[in-house]
Structure formats: structure tokens, C-alpha cells
Amino acid sequence: MNQSGMRHDRRLPPTAPPSLAERIRLEMESFTPSEKRAAHLLLSHYPFAGLDTVAEFASRAGISAPSALRFVTRLGFSGFPDFQKHLREELEAQLLSPLAKAGPADKSQGAPALSSFSEAVIGNLRATVENIAPAEFEAVVTLLSDPRRHIHFTGGRFTGALARYAESHFRIVRSNVDFIEGQPALWRDRMIEIGKKDVIVAFDIRRYQEDVTALCETAAKQGATIVLLTDPWLSPIARVARHVLPAHIVAPSNWDSSAGLLLLTEALVATVTKRLWETAKPRMEAVERLRSEKA
Amino acid sequence: MNQSGMRHDRRLPPTAPPSLAERIRLEMESFTPSEKRAAHLLLSHYPFAGLDTVAEFASRAGISAPSALRFVTRLGFSGFPDFQKHLREELEAQLLSPLAKAGPADKSQGAPALSSFSEAVIGNLRATVENIAPAEFEAVVTLLSDPRRHIHFTGGRFTGALARYAESHFRIVRSNVDFIEGQPALWRDRMIEIGKKDVIVAFDIRRYQEDVTALCETAAKQGATIVLLTDPWLSPIARVARHVLPAHIVAPSNWDSSAGLLLLTEALVATVTKRLWETAKPRMEAVERLRSEKA
DNA sequence: CTTGTTTTGAAATTTCTGATACAGGTTTTC
DNA sequence: GAAAACCTGTATCAGAAATTTCAAAACAAG
Numbered sequence: 001m002n003q004s005g006m007r008h009d010r011r012l013p014p015t016a017p018p019s020l021a022e023r024i025r026l027e028m029e030s031f032t033p034s035e036k037r038a039a040h041l042l043l044s045h046y047p048f049a050g051l052d053t054v055a056e057f058a059s060r061a062g063i064s065a066p067s068a069l070r071f072v073t074r075l076g077f078s079g080f081p082d083f084q085k086h087l088r089e090e091l092e093a094q095l096l097s098p099l100a101k102a103g104p105a106d107k108s109q110g111a112p113a114l115s116s117f118s119e120a121v122i123g124n125l126r127a128t129v130e131n132i133a134p135a136e137f138e139a140v141v142t143l144l145s146d147p148r149r150h151i152h153f154t155g156g157r158f159t160g161a162l163a164r165y166a167e168s169h170f171r172i173v174r175s176n177v178d179f180i181e182g183q184p185a186l187w188r189d190r191m192i193e194i195g196k197k198d199v200i201v202a203f204d205i206r207r208y209q210e211d212v213t214a215l216c217e218t219a220a221k222q223g224a225t226i227v228l229l230t231d232p233w234l235s236p237i238a239r240v241a242r243h244v245l246p247a248h249i250v251a252p253s254n255w256d257s258s259a260g261l262l263l264l265t266e267a268l269v270a271t272v273t274k275r276l277w278e279t280a281k282p283r284m285e286a287v288e289r290l291r292s293e294k295a
Numbered sequence: 296m297n298q299s300g301m302r303h304d305r306r307l308p309p310t311a312p313p314s315l316a317e318r319i320r321l322e323m324e325s326f327t328p329s330e331k332r333a334a335h336l337l338l339s340h341y342p343f344a345g346l347d348t349v350a351e352f353a354s355r356a357g358i359s360a361p362s363a364l365r366f367v368t369r370l371g372f373s374g375f376p377d378f379q380k381h382l383r384e385e386l387e388a389q390l391l392s393p394l395a396k397a398g399p400a401d402k403s404q405g406a407p408a409l410s411s412f413s414e415a416v417i418g419n420l421r422a423t424v425e426n427i428a429p430a431e432f433e434a435v436v437t438l439l440s441d442p443r444r445h446i447h448f449t450g451g452r453f454t455g456a457l458a459r460y461a462e463s464h465f466r467i468v469r470s471n472v473d474f475i476e477g478q479p480a481l482w483r484d485r486m487i488e489i490g491k492k493d494v495i496v497a498f499d500i501r502r503y504q505e506d507v508t509a510l511c512e513t514a515a516k517q518g519a520t521i522v523l524l525t526d527p528w529l530s531p532i533a534r535v536a537r538h539v540l541p542a543h544i545v546a547p548s549n550w551d552s553s554a555g556l557l558l559l560t561e562a563l564v565a566t567v568t569k570r571l572w573e574t575a576k577p578r579m580e581a582v583e584r585l586r587s588e589k590a
Numbered sequence: 591c592t593t594g595t596t597t598t599g600a601a602a603t604t605t606c607t608g609a610t611a612c613a614g615g616t617t618t619t620c
Numbered sequence: 621g622a623a624a625a626c627c628t629g630t631a632t633c634a635g636a637a638a639t640t641t642c643a644a645a646a647c648a649a650g
Binding site for chain 4: 032033034063064065066067070081
């Protein structure tokens with residue numbers, strides 16, 4: 001496809017794979033809407049999505065079989081079997097060469113913003129994991145796995161969404177879970193029933209929000225256990241928190257990144273779900289059943 | 296239409312599935328001469344030899360098609376397509392999680408769980424970025440940077456939190472931003488003022504939620520532009536969406552991971568903020584001012 | 591050498607997949 | 621605003637692939 005392309009012979013690996021995926025990405029703009037659907041499906045599950053039958057492929061992409069056919073024809077294949085053969089061969093070649101695994105670190109893409117941003121976020125995740133004390137993580141898991149505890153999630157302006165995310169999962173895994181809005185007017189009255197059996201999981205990163213701090217301080221005063229997910233500079237809530245899990249948040253953006261907090265949240269959800277599996281499983285099944293009934 | 300015949304199981308923890316190759320090696324002794332030929336061919340080019348047609352496979356093994364068929368039947372498959380499907384799935388699972396393959400189910404707790412979980416999430420992020428078409432990302436940025444557009448965020452049970460997260464940032468960067476609850480009762484009346492100038496940014500991953508789909512379909516019918524953030528299997532919303540950004544979501548958990556979606560969201564926020572900086576800066580400063588006044 | 595059993599492949603059959611023609615609908619262009 | 625060009629899905633068909641049938645070949649035991 002590319003003798004017209006740049007001859008910037010950068011000493012490519014012996015197998016300079018003109019991956020079909022790459023070509024599709026480049027030609028993406030010139031595709032019709034249906035073709036784009038097909039392309040997206042294929043790229044997102046590359047190359048396995050293309051190994052099924054045309055009908056299956058088309059249906060998953062949300063298009064008709066003929067459109068799928070036109071898509072592969074447009075890519076230069078003589079038919080669907082030809083297309084599949086190419087995918088298989090490419091896959092085999094790639095699997096046999098261990099270095100192909102490293103991935104195309106091609107900066108030449110049109111969205112350097114996205115790829116450099118993601119590298120920064122990945123760095124944050126690694127740093128976050130490294131700096132978490134295993135015992136602390138473990139302690140939080142144990143705390144959240146105790147069915148007798150009441151768990152309340154809360155957060156600030158931006159982190160509130162993370163608290164909701166956590167709550168929506170834990171609510172299914174176990175009982176006695178809720179979400180508390182940050183504004184004092186909304187939680188003042190609920191505080192009367194917060195006590196030693198309660199756990200507050202608070203999300204708070206810089207530009208620490210006073211109302212969240214106030215909530216935690218009040219709850220702590222009443223004997224609740226506070227778990228804090230925050231940034232490395234530690235929200236003032238840390239002073240009243242029993243457990244603190246800090247996450248790195250600096251990204252090449254005018255905003256902080258919450259990916260590290262989300263990682264911790266999801267890891268907590270995963271681990272607690274595993275630990276409470278005996279009781280969580282029937283609950284999850286029940287939710288599933290309700291879903292399908294409504295459908 | 297859906298091969299997920301297993302409605303009961305709930306994406307079990309990553310217990311290392313016994314590779315078919317392994318089983319064949321064990322049962323080798325009990326095979327007939329023809330079956331041994333088939334087995335040897337398959338093992339020598341595992342699993343690609345099995346991805347061709349029966350005829351091809353049989354011919355390469357030096358046996359007849361019926362013998363090849365008997366071979367796969369004997370392995371417990373209902374037919375050749377079934378056999379091939381298994382090979383593909385095994386291959387995909389192995390390729391997508393190079394690390395999950397070694398782990399004989401980490402029943403362990405705390406830190407090991409956290410670090411392996413984070414590696415999986417990092418893999419998701421890389422895969423997500425690689426599979427985003429730069430032009431698509433760019434197009435979405437342009438769309439969201441258009442001050443004349445109204446932007447509405449929405450999402451499902453879990454992804455709603457991400458939509459809120461996005462909304463809370465964009466709300467500051469630009470005007471005409473809001474969040475729409477997924478339940479039809481809550482948005483039905485708002486639909487009358489949705490039109491060509493509106494953009495719906497929908498978050499929806501598997502166990503796709505019908506109310507979100509309905510919302511998008513209604514909005515699309517009225518001329519709104521739909522941007523969809525979903526998983527690689529594509530929510531049905533993709534059918535009415537102008538732009539689709541898929542993120543990888545499979546993690547060693549009973550739940551899917553939304554980290555990829557968050558990454559895309561934050562990257563969009565960062566890029567749009569940069570692009571609208573002239574107008575975004577004073578807005579951000581104003582918010583800051585209000586904050587400190589209240590303090 | 592005969593007989594009963596197992597293994598095997600050629601050919602017939604059935605199933606399903608890939609391909610095509612055509613028509614309705616949409617967008618573009620003038 | 622009308623016409624042309626272009627997409628896209630439905631219906632249909634041709635052909636290939638998988639599967640079954642059945643009889644011949646290989647083998648083992650008597």
C-alpha cells in the first residue's frame with residue numbers, strides 16, 4: 001500500500017507488518033457510515049471479529065451482510081474467505097514473532113494528544129499501585145467486606161462521580177450501601193444515625209472541598225470509620241481517616257486525572273466481590289433477572 | 296443470534312482454562328492412527344492448522360474429511376464450526392491477556408490482586424488508545440469545541456457516573472452543557488427541545504441499557520448528533536451514532552472496568568479545554584473566585 | 591483361512607455461508 | 621427545489637462446506 005508513503009526508513013524490524021489494522025485506521029475517513037461501523041468493530045476486536053461468518057460480523061457491527069461484504073471488497077480482497085485468510089496469516093505471523101508484541105509505538109498518528117495523555121495516565125497508575133501499602137489496601141477490603149457495616153460513599157465536585165460509581169457497584173454486591181451528597185444541607189439530618197458501625201468512603205483530591213471535609217469530621221466525631229481516597233498531597237480529611245489510599249493525579253492537562261482513583265475503586269470492588277462471592281453471586285443474579293424481566 | 300448460551304455464569308475469575316492442546320497430548324495414546332495424524336498436525340501448528348476448512352485440514356493431515364470430523368467429535372465438540380470457535384476463543388483469550396494466562400487463579404488478597412489488576416487495566420488502556428481512529432477522536436473534539444452546540448451527557452447504571460464526571464468538567468470549560476438521567480420519565484419532556492444543534496454524548500457498555508438506547512434513538516430522530524463511548528462490542532446505540540469511541544473493558548474481575556472510558560473522557564476534556572482556552576480560562580478563573588469567596 | 595470388529599474414505603446429502611440484484615431511502619449537487 | 625449520485629438493507633440464489641451414509645479395507649482373534 002505504501003511505496004508512496006514516507007520513505008523514512010527507520011530500520012524497521014525484519015517484519016515490517018503493513019498491518020491491515022493500520023491501513024484501516026488511515027482510510028477511516030474515507031469510509032461510508034456502514035463501513036465505519038464495520039471498521040470499528042474489527043479494530044476493537046482485531047482481528048478476531050473478522051474470523052466469524054459474514055452474518056455474525058455484520059450483525060455485531062450493526063450492519064447488513066452485504067455492507068460487510070462491500071467493506072472487505074473495498075479493502076481490496078476478492079471476497080470474505082480471502083479476507084479471513086489474510087487475517088489468519090497476519091495473526092499467525094504476529095504470534096510467532098515475540099517482538100511484534102511490543103506494539104506499534106508510532107507517534108505519527110493524528111492524535112498524539114490521546115496517546116501521550118494515555119502514557120501519562122499509565123504512569124500514574126503504576127506509581128499509584130507502587131505507593132499503596134498492601135496492608136492498607138487489605139484492611140480496606142476487609143472493612144468493606146464486613147456485612148454488618150453500613151457503607152456510605154461521598155465525594156467532591158468531580159470525585160463525586162467516582163463515589164457514585166463505587167456505590168452503584170457495591171450496592172449490588174452487598175447490602176447497607178448508600179451515597180451521600182456533599183452539600184451539608186443534604187446530609188446534616190442523616191448524621192444523627194451515623195455511628196460506630198458506619199464506614200464513610202470519601203473521595204477528595206486537591207481543591208479539597210470543605211463540605212466533604214466537614215462531613216467526614218462530623219462522622220468521625222460520632223465514631224464512624226473513615227476511608228479516604230485522595231491525591232499524594234492528602235486531603236485534610238486524612239487527619240480523621242482510619243485508612244488512606246493516595247493516587248497520582250497529575251496529567252498533561254489543565255485538569256487532574258482521576259484514573260488512579262478509579263483503578264483503586266475497581267480493584268476494591270473486584271476484591272470485595274471475590275471475598276463475598278457466596279452472598280454476592282445470588283444478589284448479582286437477582287439483579288440480572290430483574291433486568292431481563294423488564295426487557 | 297447470541298452465542299452466549301451460558302446465561303448462568305457470571306464471567307468467572309480467571310481460572311486458567313486447560314488448553315485444548317494439553318488435553319490432546321494427554322489423550323494421544325487413545326487415538327486411532329488417523330486421529331493421531333490429525334492431532335499431530337494440529338499440535339504442530341497450534342491452533343492455526345485447525346482454522347481452515349475441514350477439507351484443508353484433512354488433506355494436510357493426510358486423512359479424509361470424515362476422519363477429521365470424527366477427531367473433533369471425539370474431543371467433545373458438536374461439529375467442526377464448534378471446534379473452530381473454541382480455537383478462536385482460546386486464541387483470543389491468550390492473546391489479549393498475556394499475563395492472565397500464567398496465573399492459576401490468584402485467590403490471594405491485597406497487593407498481588409491490586410498489581411495484577413492494574414496491569415490488566417493498563418493493557419486495556421493501551422489497547423483502547425491503539426484502536427481509536429485519530430480522525431474519530433479529532434472529530435469528537437471539534438464537535439465538543441463548538442460553542443453553538445448544546446452538549447448533553449448521559450449513561451447507564453454504572454456508566455452514568457462517568458457521564459456525570461464528564462459533565463462536571465465540561466460545564467466549567469464551556470456553556471450549554473447538561474446531564475440527562477437515563478430513565479425515560481425524566482427526559483421525555485426535555486426531548487421537545489432537542490434538535491440539530493444538540494449533541495448527545497452517551498456512555499454505554501454491555502448489559503446495554505434500553506432506556507439509554509431509547510433516549511439516543513429519540514434524539515437522533517430529532518436530528519441530534521450522537522457520540523457514543525462504548526465497549527468493543529458496541530452498544531446498539533452505535534446504529535444511530537455519528538461517532539463511536541470504543542474502549543476495552545475486560546478485567547480480572549466479576550465486573551467490567553471503565554478505566555478506558557475514563558481515559559477517553561479525560562483526554563477529550565483536556566483537548567477541548569486546550570482548544571477553547573481563550574474562553575475556558577476566564578470561566579475557570581471565575582469558578583475559582585466563587586470557591587474562595589464562599590470559603 | 592474365516593469371522594467379527596474396527597477403522598477408514600468415497601460419495602450422497604444437507605446445511606449454511608457468501609454473493610448478487612434490486613429497490614427504497616438519503617445525501618449531495620447543481 | 622429537483623435531479624443525480626450514492627448508501628444501504630431485503631430477498632434471493634448459487635455454491636461451498638460440513639455432515640451422514642455406507643461399503644470396503646485393515647486388523648485381531650479363533
